[in-house]
Amino acid sequence: MNLAEFWIYVMYAAVFMYFGLGVVIAVGGWFDVWRMLRRLSAQDTPTERKQ
Amino acid sequence: MLAAFTPWDWAIVVVYLFVGTLPGFLLRKYIRGQAEFLVAGRSLSVFLATATLTATELGLITVMYFAQAGFLHGFSAFGIGLIALGCTLFVGLTGFMVAGFRASGVTTFAEYYEKRYSRRVRLLGGLILATAGILNYGVFLRVEAEFVRIVTNIPDMVLSSPTHGWSLSIPSVEFVMTALVVLVLGYTLLGGMVSVVVTDYIQFIVLTLGMGITTWLVLADPQTGGVGGIAQAVHDYRGPFGVNPLTKGNWRDMVIGLGAVYMAWQVLHWTASSCWQTAAFRTAAADSPRTARVMWSLTAINFFGRAVIPMLWGVAALAFFVHQNIDLDRWDSKNKTPVAIAGGAVPAPAETRPGAATLPNPSRTPSPEQLAGWDEKHEERARQAMPRYLAAILPSGVIGLLLAGMLAALMSTHSAYLLSWSGVLTEDLVTPALRTLGINLGDRTRLWITRFFILCLGVYLVTFGLWYKTKTDIWTFLALTGTMYFAGAATLLAFGLYWRRANVAGAFAGLVCGAAPGLFNIAIYIATLIMKKPAPGEAPGLIVRINAFLSEPLIGLISYPLAVVGMVVGSLLYERLRGGGAPAESSPTPSPARGPAASLADAARPEEMI
Numbered sequence: 191m192n193l194a195e196f197w198i199y200v201m202y203a204a205v206f207m208y209f210g211l212g213v214v215i216a217v218g219g220w221f222d223v224w225r226m227l228r229r230l231s232a233q234d235t236p237t238e239r240k241q
Numbered sequence: 242m243l244a245a246f247t248p249w250d251w252a253i254v255v256v257y258l259f260v261g262t263l264p265g266f267l268l269r270k271y272i273r274g275q276a277e278f279l280v281a282g283r284s285l286s287v288f289l290a291t292a293t294l295t296a297t298e299l300g301l302i303t304v305m306y307f308a309q310a311g312f313l314h315g316f317s318a319f320g321i322g323l324i325a326l327g328c329t330l331f332v333g334l335t336g337f338m339v340a341g342f343r344a345s346g347v348t349t350f351a352e353y354y355e356k357r358y359s360r361r362v363r364l365l366g367g368l369i370l371a372t373a374g375i376l377n378y379g380v381f382l383r384v385e386a387e388f389v390r391i392v393t394n395i396p397d398m399v400l401s402s403p404t405h406g407w408s409l410s411i412p413s414v415e416f417v418m419t420a421l422v423v424l425v426l427g428y429t430l431l432g433g434m435v436s437v438v439v440t441d442y443i444q445f446i447v448l449t450l451g452m453g454i455t456t457w458l459v460l461a462d463p464q465t466g467g468v469g470g471i472a473q474a475v476h477d478y479r480g481p482f483g484v485n486p487l488t489k490g491n492w493r494d495m496v497i498g499l500g501a502v503y504m505a506w507q508v509l510h511w512t513a514s515s516c517w518q519t520a521a522f523r524t525a526a527a528d529s530p531r532t533a534r535v536m537w538s539l540t541a542i543n544f545f546g547r548a549v550i551p552m553l554w555g556v557a558a559l560a561f562f563v564h565q566n567i568d569l570d571r572w573d574s575k576n577k578t579p580v581a582i583a584g585g586a587v588p589a590p591a592e593t594r595p596g597a598a599t600l601p602n603p604s605r606t607p608s609p610e611q612l613a614g615w616d617e618k619h620e621e622r623a624r625q626a627m628p629r630y631l632a633a634i635l636p637s638g639v640i641g642l643l644l645a646g647m648l649a650a651l652m653s654t655h656s657a658y659l660l661s662w663s664g665v666l667t668e669d670l671v672t673p674a675l676r677t678l679g680i681n682l683g684d685r686t687r688l689w690i691t692r693f694f695i696l697c698l699g700v701y702l703v704t705f706g707l708w709y710k711t712k713t714d715i716w717t718f719l720a721l722t723g724t725m726y727f728a729g730a731a732t733l734l735a736f737g738l739y740w741r742r743a744n745v746a747g748a749f750a751g752l753v754c755g756a757a758p759g760l761f762n763i764a765i766y767i768a769t770l771i772m773k774k775p776a777p778g779e780a781p782g783l784i785v786r787i788n789a790f791l792s793e794p795l796i797g798l799i800s801y802p803l804a805v806v807g808m809v810v811g812s813l814l815y816e817r818l819r820g821g822g823a824p825a826e827s828s829p830t831p832s833p834a835r836g837p838a839a840s841l842a843d844a845a846r847p848e849e850m851i
Binding site: 193194195197198200201203204205207208209211212214215217218219220221222223226227229230 | 268271284285286287288289290291292295316317319322323435438439442445446449453456468472475476484485528539542543545546547548549550553
């Protein structure tokens with residue numbers, strides 16, 4: 191494998207990893223937005239806030 | 242497929258601006274005080290935290306600079322992406338600095354300095370942080386406007402009255418960019434971090450969609466010859482500097498390639514990147530130290546793509562312009578008229594170009610073709626190549642989606658920066674300074690002061706960054722200010738968390754030593770501007786030679802170890818002068834040398850926390 195070929199593999203890895211994770215974050219983030227708003231509404235924030 | 246920016250493209254952009262920012266205005270009801278305004282009540286879960294961190298750190302300016310790096314350095318630029326992946330993954334998996342920072346319960350870096358060291362360290366750290374950050378931020382809009390101008394080709398508005406004999410030309414791009422900043426200011430002022438996080442999430446989706454479709458079209462573009470054609474262009478026009486990031490050379494008075502010093506600097510830079518205040522706010526807003534660690538682990542992948550994907554667009558732009566035999570200096574972006582490079586080699590047709598696998602590694606000696614484009618305009622040419630290329634190849638509709646994605650990137654970055662630097666000014670400069678004078682500000686007062694600073698920063702951004710025409714090259718100066726902050730900040734946090742003997746004197750020495758190389762370089766640079774230029778044939782003076790020797794990567798590289806030396810020597814000397822040894826591991830009382838709030842940092846040590 192020459193250097194150009196190596197960088198092309200790196201490029202494809204970056205493209206697939208970024209967009210693959212993008213889909214996961216887009217789906218997971220939707221639920222997280224509502225979770226955050228529920229927490230803010232109920233002031234049900236994590237531990238050190240209560241401290 | 243040379244498409245213009247059509248009304249349909251504008252419609253896509255306007256719909257995005259409405260849908261993408263409306264939630265930001267509706268979320269102000271969740272703001273009760275400074276905790277919600279700055280860190281969204283520390284209620285972010287993993288995916289939302291990762292989305293907002295990625296959207297913040299992936300701005301339009303990021304896309305422009307990484308594309309420029311791809312155009313200039315070919316595949317070698319991907320090395321920066323690999324380093325970003327490795328270093329950020331290390332931070333996420335080990336929790337290095339981020340877990341301790343989150344567990345300490347602070348909001349800003351300088352606040353940590355007060356808890357761990359002293360209030361004076363906080364004031365100095367806050368001053369360096371605010372200065373470096375705000376100066377860096379000031380030039381974003383100018384580069385971003387360049388992208389919008391090239392992609393949309395908006396003509397300036399001309400108002401005239403022939404009867405009264407006057408006419409007024411209003412620069413349209415500046416007008417559009419100002420309107421965007423006003424929009425961002427609106428939802429950031431009202432909803433703070435809560436609005437910023439939700440709009441960041443929407444902006445993350447839009448920019449990922451825009452980037453995805455653009456990347457697919459770039460990879461499938463027959464005019465570059467596909468991946469094989471791109472590899473051929475890098476081989477022919479970038480030579481050894483295009484495939485080996487450790488190779489560097491000089492041509493006339495310019496540096497070609499990245500080199501080992503640059504890559505070593507990047508390792509330190511990316512390891513310390515969690516210390517940048519906009520990123521630190523996301524760490525602080527995570528709902529637990531564990532969430533912060535997972536967020537940084539996932540962000541490693543996003544940082545990898547955030548670097549490599551725009552770089553790919555930049556390399557593809559190089560392949561497009563050399564294979565189409567276009568002289569970028571004479572490229573008519575309005576009519577998209579190709580102008581042939583005088584005497585340029587005509588490339589082989591795409592179907593006959595060999596694949597990357599058949600290309601030999603280039604010789605270490607660059608050819609005349611590889612050096613032909615390296616002149617005093619090469620950086621500007623490289624910066625404009627990617628938007629010019631995308632404007633040429635993307636069909637109507639897609640280019641509107643790309644611009645919507647890039648505006649999403651722009652807005653998410655600006656909202657985060659406005660909030661971060663105004664938070665630093667309020668929490669790390671105004672509040673501790675007034676507390677020193679015996680004045681304690683209430684939560685609501687600090688909230689309104691933060692909002693006031695957001696407004697001031699918006700005015701500064703538009704006047705300094707867009708409308709004000711700088712007369713000198715300030716890019717070098719701005720790049721160095723970032724390093725001046727990073728070196729000291731990372732050292733103070735890392736030693737504060739992991740070295741019990743770190744103390745106030747070490748903190749001051751670390752901050753000063755981290756900033757000193759950059760300050761020295763700026764002083765030398767200013768001296769070269771003031772000094773008379775040597776006549777032709779005359780040997781350059783000492784100052785000019787020092788300035789030429791002190792490259793940005795070298796300054797960046799030595800700043801980090803110098804900050805560490807300052808911290809260690811300062812702490813040990815102070816300890817010795819006070820006649821005390823290292824504090825006992827289990828001592829519940831902090832030693833005077835470690836500052837009154839050191840026990841708070843003890844509570845944040847990773848081994849006790851996890």
